[in-house]
Amino acid sequence: MKQESEYTYNEPTTAEIYSRQYVLKNIFLYIACAYAVYLCLTSVIWRSLSNKKKISFEKSKEMCLTKNMEQVDESINKEPTIAEPYKREYIMKNIIFFIYSYIGGLYGLYLGFTSATWGTIIFTLISYFLTILGLTAGAHRLFSHKSFKATKPLQVFLMLCHSLAYQRTLVTWVRDHRLHHKFSDTDADPHNISRGFFFSHLGWLLVKNHPEMVKRREMVDMSDVYGNEVVMFQKRHAQWLLPLFGIIIPTTIPWVLGDNFSNSWHLNIFRYMVTSNLTFLTNSLLHSWGYKPYDKTVSACQNLPLIVMTMGEGFHNYHHAFPWDYRTGELGNNSLNYITKVIDGFEKVGLAFDLKTASEGVVEERKRRTGDGKDLWGRENKEVRLRSKL
Ligand SMILES: [Zn+2]
Ligand SMILES: [Zn+2]
Numbered sequence: 001m002k003q004e005s006e007y008t009y010n011e012p013t014t015a016e017i018y019s020r021q022y023v024l025k026n027i028f029l030y031i032a033c034a035y036a037v038y039l040c041l042t043s044v045i046w047r048s049l050s051n052k053k054k055i056s057f058e059k060s061k062e063m064c065l066t067k068n069m070e071q072v073d074e075s076i077n078k079e080p081t082i083a084e085p086y087k088r089e090y091i092m093k094n095i096i097f098f099i100y101s102y103i104g105g106l107y108g109l110y111l112g113f114t115s116a117t118w119g120t121i122i123f124t125l126i127s128y129f130l131t132i133l134g135l136t137a138g139a140h141r142l143f144s145h146k147s148f149k150a151t152k153p154l155q156v157f158l159m160l161c162h163s164l165a166y167q168r169t170l171v172t173w174v175r176d177h178r179l180h181h182k183f184s185d186t187d188a189d190p191h192n193i194s195r196g197f198f199f200s201h202l203g204w205l206l207v208k209n210h211p212e213m214v215k216r217r218e219m220v221d222m223s224d225v226y227g228n229e230v231v232m233f234q235k236r237h238a239q240w241l242l243p244l245f246g247i248i249i250p251t252t253i254p255w256v257l258g259d260n261f262s263n264s265w266h267l268n269i270f271r272y273m274v275t276s277n278l279t280f281l282t283n284s285l286l287h288s289w290g291y292k293p294y295d296k297t298v299s300a301c302q303n304l305p306l307i308v309m310t311m312g313e314g315f316h317n318y319h320h321a322f323p324w325d326y327r328t329g330e331l332g333n334n335s336l337n338y339i340t341k342v343i344d345g346f347e348k349v350g351l352a353f354d355l356k357t358a359s360e361g362v363v364e365e366r367k368r369r370t371g372d373g374k375d376l377w378g379r380e381n382k383e384v385r386l387r388s389k390l
Pocket of ligand 2: 140144145177
């Protein structure tokens with residue numbers, strides 16, 4: 001006679017499965033709500049401390065506007081470049097923020113494959129493109145490098161796209177980026193690659209600034225930024241403008257269009273996670289792995305996968321050689337440099353003008369003089385090799 005096992009496995013009922021999924025979904029929702037409360041609280045605390053920040057901001061604005069930049073450049077050359085002693089101090093607020101962004105972002109990816117509506121997925125892709133546009137065409141090529149000029153409506157549009165990125169204000173972004181170009185690979189470089197891959201990727205945002213960076217940032221010319229009313233509007237209203245465009249609007253739109261709150265919230269966190277990490281990869285990966293067709297003496301290099309994902313920002317060795325070129329790449333109008341194509345489109349409709357480019361002759365000369373003998377895509381360029389030997 002067949003004996004029944006002592007330990008029988010009972011298939012969970014449909015109601016039990018649904019209740020487990022319900023609990024799992026709600027855990028993430030509770031974390032999301034707790035995180036939103038945490039953001040509000042830190043914003044209030046920040047506001048109560050803003051008097052102190054305001055004084056230092058006004059002071060640095062005054063310094064930048066009144067300093068003769070030639071004298072500043074002289075003082076940079078004369079001062080010793082030995083780094084001051086550095087004591088690592090963690091910023092807990094940022095550590096919690098980024099840990100959550102990875103957990104919430106990965107859960108958003110899971111929801112994207114399992115339960116998000118097509119409307120939410122398409123909206124996430126559109127907001128991804130607008131974020132990249134705000135970061136690359138706006139914060140980077142327009143406001144940091146002044147590689148082209150833009151009409152006021154285009155400046156406002158790019159400032160709002162940058163707010164969508166939720167990567168601090170344009171003033172901070174531009175100042176840090178100018179420091180990066182001026183003092184690349186030194187302690188004054190905010191994401192100095194010589195302090196390691198992780199530091200240049202994310203670590204620099206988790207610890208207090210190096211004293212050398214604090215000292216040198218007063219020497220960066222920010223007069224154009226402080227004189228730009230669009231950028232200053234974002235700076236003055238950052239407390240509500242950044243959460244509104246970075247969190248509230250991109251979460252509310254798919255929610256209003258019919259998806260549930262959890263999908264809308266977590267796919268927006270996923271968008272933030274991807275776009276912020278693409279920016280970070282430009283600081284880490286593009287300063288450690290790739291080829292250097294234009295200047296082999298710098299750490300900046302080029303990398304094909306990043307060229308594709310950042311829609312044209314991956315030509316980083318070219319960009320460090322010619323930072324004022326609006327294309328940030330030699331063949332700026334090729335099919336992988338979408339942001340350049342978009343800027344060209346802005347020019348055609350009269351929104352962008354005075355687009356700066358390096359001439360073919362200047363680029364060739366630079367390649368011959370300081371390049372590593374590779375071509376734009378990292379292939380061996382025999383012609384350049386032969387000419388550099390002559
Ligand atoms: Zn760089
Ligand atoms: Zn740059």
